Amino acid sequence: MEEAKVRYLICKDLDVAQATYSPKGDRIALLASQSDISGGNVRLYVLPTQGGEPEPCITYFDRTLSNIGLCDIPIQGQTPLVWGWGAKSVFVPVSDSGKVSILKVFVDTQKIETVVEGERVIFSYSFSANGRRIAFAATQFDNPADVYYFDTEIEGSRSKEKKLTDVNKEWLAQIKLSIPEHMKARANRKSPEVDLWLMKPTEWTSNQEYPTVLEIHGGPMMMYAHAFFFEFQLTAAAGFGVVFSNPRGSQGYGDEFCTIIAKDWGKKDYEDLMAVRKRVLRRYKWIDEKRFSVGGGSYGGFMTAWIIGHTDKFKAAICSRPVIHWAAMTGTSDGNWAWFKRFDMVTPWEDDKGYKQQSPYYYVDRVVTPVLIEVQEGDLRCPFEQGQMYYAALKYLNKAPVKFVTYPNEFHGMSRTGKPWHKIHRLDQIIQWLTQYGV
Numbered sequence: 001m002e003e004a005k006v007r008y009l010i011c012k013d014l015d016v017a018q019a020t021y022s023p024k025g026d027r028i029a030l031l032a033s034q035s036d037i038s039g040g041n042v043r044l045y046v047l048p049t050q051g052g053e054p055e056p057c058i059t060y061f062d063r064t065l066s067n068i069g070l071c072d073i074p075i076q077g078q079t080p081l082v083w084g085w086g087a088k089s090v091f092v093p094v095s096d097s098g099k100v101s102i103l104k105v106f107v108d109t110q111k112i113e114t115v116v117e118g119e120r121v122i123f124s125y126s127f128s129a130n131g132r133r134i135a136f137a138a139t140q141f142d143n144p145a146d147v148y149y150f151d152t153e154i155e156g157s158r159s160k161e162k163k164l165t166d167v168n169k170e171w172l173a174q175i176k177l178s179i180p181e182h183m184k185a186r187a188n189r190k191s192p193e194v195d196l197w198l199m200k201p202t203e204w205t206s207n208q209e210y211p212t213v214l215e216i217h218g219g220p221m222m223m224y225a226h227a228f229f230f231e232f233q234l235t236a237a238a239g240f241g242v243v244f245s246n247p248r249g250s251q252g253y254g255d256e257f258c259t260i261i262a263k264d265w266g267k268k269d270y271e272d273l274m275a276v277r278k279r280v281l282r283r284y285k286w287i288d289e290k291r292f293s294v295g296g297g298s299y300g301g302f303m304t305a306w307i308i309g310h311t312d313k314f315k316a317a318i319c320s321r322p323v324i325h326w327a328a329m330t331g332t333s334d335g336n337w338a339w340f341k342r343f344d345m346v347t348p349w350e351d352d353k354g355y356k357q358q359s360p361y362y363y364v365d366r367v368v369t370p371v372l373i374e375v376q377e378g379d380l381r382c383p384f385e386q387g388q389m390y391y392a393a394l395k396y397l398n399k400a401p402v403k404f405v406t407y408p409n410e411f412h413g414m415s416r417t418g419k420p421w422h423k424i425h426r427l428d429q430i431i432q433w434l435t436q437y438g439v
Contacts, residue, residue, distance in 0.1 A: 009051055017042055017066060020081045025049060029057075029081050029090045029107065031065055036341060039221030039262060040255045042066040044081075044092055046107050057090070057107045062254040065092045069100045069121040069225030069252075070217050073144050074417050077124020077137055084131045091115065091127065095252040098195055098225045102134070116150050116161070121227040135164075142177050144168055144228040178202050178236035185245070185279035187271035192257060196245035196276045197224070198284065202237045209288040211315070211439045212241035214277055216296030216303045220249035220269065221258055231415070231427060238431050240438070241287055243280050247272030249299075263342050265299070265358060266306040273303065277313070291315050293438040295430070297415060298382055299323070302360060305390060308371065309363030316438035317371045318430055321382045321412060324390045326355040334380040364393040370401040370437040374426060376410035376418075401437065405429055 009028070019030040028047045032054070034040055041064040045054035067079045079093040079100075089106045101117035102125060116122060116136060123145075125136035134150040147165045154160045180197035201210050213235055217224050224244045232242045246252065247269045249261040261269050281289055293316040296304045301322025308317050323329055327348035330339040340347060343354045356362045371394060375387035384406070391404040407414060407422045414422060 007051070009047060009049075014045075014054065018081050020083065021049070022083050022087045024087060027087070027107075029083065030054065031081060031092065033064075036262075039219070039249075039251065040259050041251075044090060044105055044107075057105050058110050058112060060110070061112060063094050063096045064251050064258075065094055065103070067093045067100045067121065067123055068095045068219075068222050069098070069123075069227050070222050070229075071121065071123075071139055071225070071227035072229050072231050072416050073139070075123050075137070075139060075145055079123065079125060082127050082131065091131070093122065093125075095223060095225075097252055098223060098246065100225060102136070115152065119226045121225045139227045141180055141226055141228065143172070144230075176202050176237075177233055178204075178242070180242075180244075183279060183283065185272070185275045187268070187275040191268070191271065191275075192248070192253070194245055194247050194250075194272050194276065195224075196243060196279065198280055199232060199236045199242040200286075201239050201241055202233075203239070204286070206286065209286055209291075210239065210241050211291035211293065211434070212243060212280070212287045213318075213434065213438070214273065214292065214294045214314075215242060215244040216273065216294070216300035217244070217246070217250070218296070218298030218300050219251070220247075220261065220265070220299040220303075221251050223250045223252040225252075231430070234427055234431065235434070238435065240293075240434060241280075241284075243276060245273065245276045247276070263344075265302060266310075269303065270306065270310065273307065274311070291439055293317060293434060295320070297321050298412065301382070301387075305360035305371075306363070308369040309360050309366050312368050314369050316434055316436075317369045318433060319371055319373045319387070319390065320415070321375050321379055322360070322373070322386055322390065323382050324359065324386045325361040326359045327352055328385065328389065329383070330355075332383050332385075361389060361393065364390065365397060365399075367394060367397070368400050370433070372403050372405070372429060372433040374405040374407070374429065376407045376412065376414045378408075378410055379412045381412035403429075403433065 014032040015035050016032045030045050033042045044057040047054045082091040094103045100121040102115045104113040104115050120138045120140040122138045132152045137147050139145045149162045178199040180199050184193040186193050223246045249269045294314045295318030297320035301320045304319045348355045373387045394402040410418050
């Protein structure tokens with residue numbers, strides 16, 4: 001038996017997310033992004049099996065070819081690369097402005113066709129052998145998930161699609177949901193518009209003012225989407241308005257929109273989030289400005305800590321699995337030393353000015369907002385000590401109430417994939433904190 005030989009086909013400048021051989025095995029389609037911390041678009045490339053440089057299939061399309069829509073229910077699925085009939089095209093997922101759809105890309109002509117779309121997130125799909133029929137699973141604002149069938153050969157968009165399941169029919173009939181209303185905001189005339197959604201309290205009436213929470217997503221290279229979000233529905237059911245948005249740094253709006261904050265968190269994204277707050281206050285008179293809270297996890301936890309270190313306009317804060325101290329973060333998280341790229345490879349022992357400027361830890365003396373900090377002890381993305389440092393500093397300064405909640409044997413994605421009893425406890429803690437300090 002001959003000794004196996006390994007040959008590298010992909011250059012080191014690309015991070016490959018998916019790859020699949022063409023039916024004849026002569027080409028490889030792959031989804032990849034640049035190997036850096038900027039968070040730019042995932043693009044489609046084709047590479048000869050014998051080797052060579054990967055060739056981008058669509059150079060003009062400024063959206064990411066992956067599912068990066070956020071949802072807090074533990075939906076599992078696959079959005080694979082699928083070669084079309086005759087190996088002339090490839091089916092791919094695309095995230096665009098809060099929606100996740102399926103595209104057909106003709107790899108030799110740069111032509112694009114939208115196959116399945118809608119105000120929803122398609123999180124899993126499978127094709128028939130000839131690529132003409134599709135089974136897919138999707139979530140949307142008012143439905144956690146269902147399975148659908150789509151026939152590309154039938155004329156007329158309505159007849160092409162058929163809903164195959166109604167999994168949550170009985171549960172949805174027993175509860176009342178708050179359906180998000182879409183708006184846009186702009187920080188200033190030179191800034192791009194950002195998508196935002198507002199959910200009214202479930203039992204909203206027009207003659208009453210209500211407390212509201214601004215929610216900030218993680219990433220930051222992700223996006224809030226047309227997906228069911230249990231935590232938001234629970235918050236609305238507890239009597240709060242919920243605002244969520246995709247500020248600069250989010251995916252789904254083009255390369256520049258996403259990468260512009262790569263090395264400078266807390267500036268343009270902060271401007272967008274404060275513009276979102278201002279926009280909903282102007283539009284909805286039922287929102288009580290004095291009872292406006294803020295919360296988020298991961299990068300959203302960073303931004304929550306950043307915001308309350310730069311303004312006192314928020315009534316209460318929920319700071320989940322945050323980044324607090326960049327010098328402590330680099331080398332100790334699963335991002336390893338790659339985080340040095342945010343600071344142009346200048347290490348904190350050489351010059352820590354940039355690390356301090358970007359760390360909410362160094363603005364902690366300004367915080368006068370009650371803060372709930374929750375972390376997971378097994379978190380490798382935003383290590384446990386990040387939240388611990390923040391709690392210790394806030395507790396020492398004693399300018400506002402602070403609570404520190406930790407979860408053993410849990411990891412960064414606990415809010416989605418953690419143990420059910422921990423997820424329930426976490427949600428209870430959030431609602432209790434908002435009820436105590438946000439009203």
